Amino acid sequence: MQPGSPSPLPFAPLALLRRLEWRVRGAVENALGGEYRSAFRGRGMEFDQVVKYEFGDDVRDIDWNVTARLGEPYRKKFVEEREVTVLVVFEDTPSLQFGSGAQSRRGTLLELAGLLMLLGAVNRDRVGFVHATPQGCVVQPPVRGRGAIHHAAARLFGAPAPPLAETAHADIPWKQIRRIAPRHSILVWLGDFAPRPAPEGWPVIRGRFQALGFRVDDPWDRALPASLGGGQISAYDPVTGRLVTLENSAGERAAHARWRANREAAWRMLFPDSTSRIVVGTDENSLDALVRFFVKAGKN
Numbered sequence: 001m002q003p004g005s006p007s008p009l010p011f012a013p014l015a016l017l018r019r020l021e022w023r024v025r026g027a028v029e030n031a032l033g034g035e036y037r038s039a040f041r042g043r044g045m046e047f048d049q050v051v052k053y054e055f056g057d058d059v060r061d062i063d064w065n066v067t068a069r070l071g072e073p074y075r076k077k078f079v080e081e082r083e084v085t086v087l088v089v090f091e092d093t094p095s096l097q098f099g100s101g102a103q104s105r106r107g108t109l110l111e112l113a114g115l116l117m118l119l120g121a122v123n124r125d126r127v128g129f130v131h132a133t134p135q136g137c138v139v140q141p142p143v144r145g146r147g148a149i150h151h152a153a154a155r156l157f158g159a160p161a162p163p164l165a166e167t168a169h170a171d172i173p174w175k176q177i178r179r180i181a182p183r184h185s186i187l188v189w190l191g192d193f194a195p196r197p198a199p200e201g202w203p204v205i206r207g208r209f210q211a212l213g214f215r216v217d218d219p220w221d222r223a224l225p226a227s228l229g230g231g232q233i234s235a236y237d238p239v240t241g242r243l244v245t246l247e248n249s250a251g252e253r254a255a256h257a258r259w260r261a262n263r264e265a266a267w268r269m270l271f272p273d274s275t276s277r278i279v280v281g282t283d284e285n286s287l288d289a290l291v292r293f294f295v296k297a298g299k300n
Contacts, residue, residue: 020111023287024118051077085142086120087181088113088129091170091191094162100220103282106161108216109190111286114153116188121149129156130177134168141180174201183208190214195262198270213270213277224248224256
């Protein structure tokens with residue numbers, strides 16, 4: 001595939017979902033087990049009452065207002081809800097359509113989104129999505145049941161990619177998200193996460209939900225090609241809408257290293273906990289990466 005050319009999904013949405021579902025069921029039976037649930041421990045909970053704090057309790061549950069009023073530590077007690085709500089936020093930008101290999105970043109992210117939604121269906125959770133593009137948003141409030149979740153995933157898979165010439169950012173409706181998803185929902189934000197400030201109100205979002213970040217990297221994101229043939233290579237830049245020429249110069253490599261460092265710093269600011277973020281390469285197996293993520297998160 002030529003750099004910059006979007007890779008179409010290999011199957012129609014429903015056919016692709018059926019293929020992904022078989023992979024998800026196999027992972028649940030053979031690899032994931034209870035890791036998916038344990039990765040979300042402490043969430044999917046609702047407030048029950050305030051009780052005295054005892055040694056070994058989670059200090060994050062301390063109710064400081066009650067503690068100050070009564071003069072001794074009290075904590076909030078929670079009871080586990082019967083289901084988890086998963087909200088997939090897919091930030092769809094023209095830059096995702098770049099791919100130096102067989103798969104674009106967008107294709108890989110869509111596959112990850114589909115795997116997550118189907119995993120929620122297998123685990124009998126409520127699942128919804130937000131598809132944010134520079135042209136606007138499609139919001140699917142969380143639904144339950146295999147058929148409803150499959151229909152929602154097919155809507156997301158069938159959504160057109162934004163035009164390559166588009167230069168505006170996707171506007172994620174964070175206020176609407178707070179209305180449609182209950183507290184302690186699992187919010188999975190998927191995008192390319194170019195270097196930029198955190199969205200307004202991000203600390204509130206992180207406090208209300210269990211926020212996870214899913215980023216996809218093309219090999220060129222990690223390093224410019226080591227060999228450029230005759231010394232130069234042309235590639236289409238979907239962000240600027242121009243054909244650019246890479247000359248393999250020291251200046252270009254230094255600029256790429258600065259961009260990579262700034263991007264990583266912004267990424268870690270959004271998701272400080274290493275178990276709340278995952279970076280998947282377009283040349284990796286998406287399901288294997290997802291299994292490793294949940295196993296790691298479940299052990300921490």
